Amino acid sequence: MSSWVITGVSRGLGFEFIRQLSENPSNTVFGLVRDKAAVEAKVAAEIGRDNIHIIQADTTDPLALEKATQYVSERTNGTLDYVIANAALQAKTALVGFDALSRNPKTLEQDAIDHFRINTLGAVHLFNAFIPLILKGHAKKLIAISSGMSDPEMTLKADIHQATSYAMSKAALNMAVAKFSAVYREKETEEEGQLAMAMFGKFKQYSPTFEGPVKPEDSARSVLALINKATVDGGYAGVFLSHTESKPYL
Structure with missing residues (x-):
């Protein structure tokens, strides 16, 4: 409408x-x-x-x-x-x-x-x-x-x-x-x-080490490193996880 x-x-x-x-x-x-x-x-x-x-x-x-x-x-x-x-x-x-x-x-x-x-x-x-x-x-x-x-x-x-x-x-x-x-x-x-x-403030409460968005090149490097590291036998198959491999996600 x-x-x-x-x-x-x-x-x-x-x-x-x-x-x-x-x-x-x-x-x-x-x-x-x-x-x-x-x-x-x-x-x-x-x-x-x-x-x-x-x-x-x-x-x-x-x-x-x-x-x-x-x-x-x-x-x-x-x-x-x-x-x-x-x-x-x-x-x-x-x-x-x-x-x-x-x-x-x-x-x-x-x-x-x-x-x-x-x-x-x-x-x-x-x-x-x-x-x-x-x-x-x-x-x-x-x-x-x-x-x-x-x-x-x-x-x-x-x-x-x-x-x-x-x-x-x-x-x-x-x-x-x-x-x-x-x-x-x-x-x-x-x-x-x-x-x-305001949203970043909430992120900081969740993860005190949060310093703002990661640069695209650093984020891509981190994700690719995790992809290369991951194996089925290592417990990575079918799971949801952060590029940090743990919580908090930020």
């Missing part, structure tokens, strides 16, 4: 995500939208599955996301497996470039702010809201839907001068995802280290 939170599910890719994921009855799918009633009616008419939950929440509203997190948590026992940040703004300015937008600097600035707020900060707020549940889930995956338009190489090779604000906001989204990965990968490594130290 997997649980999913997906934004921007009112149409297009987002709607297809919930349609396909809900085909598995063991999945629980939560879709975050700005117009709950309209999307619920569409889901009922075109999909009609009870493992889909539509939640009213704008990703740029941290308070709404907090309520959405609580709703999800109550239905998943405080865990979550996947988050897909799919919601995005691509305004009419997608068809023009800086040459046209520069005619009205205030319009250009507002266009960039709107795109950044929804396409970048919206995903950041979304991830921050649901990470406490994700860290308790099985898959622990955060996914952001970006775009090739955010790639400078594609822009330069094809001379794509349009969709400036959209492309910049998606490039910023890519960096945000990298930053999330850096901080939580480090935390997971630290947590694993703490768990390992």
Whole structure:
């Protein structure tokens, strides 16, 4: 059983995500939208599955996301497996470039702010809201839907001068995802280290001479020496024993 939170599910890719994921009855799918009633009616008419939950929440509203997190948590026992940040703004300015937008600097600035707020900060707020549940889930995956338009190489090779604000906001989204990965990968490594130290402490209690894992080359040498030494008549046949030939095993 997997649980999913997906934004921007009112149409297009987002709607297809919930349609396909809900085909598995063991999945629980939560879709975050700005117009709950309209999307619920569409889901009922075109999909009609009870493992889909539509939640009213704008990703740029941290308070709404907090309520959405609580709703999800109550239905998943405080865990979550996947988050897909799919919601995005691509305004009419997608068809023009800086040459046209520069005619009205205030319009250009507002266009960039709107795109950044929804396409970048919206995903950041979304991830921050649901990470406490994700860290308790099985898959622990955060996914952001970006775009090739955010790639400078594609822009330069094809001379794509349009969709400036959209492309910049998606490039910023890519960096945000990298930053999330850096901080939580480090935390997971630290947590694993703490768990390992706790386990090694128990090993030390069991065997006071234990000084940590043996190097692979030393371990292999010890096991091979035992294999060479062992004979059926010597009492080695069919028995379980340590490379030390005695207890404790460490």
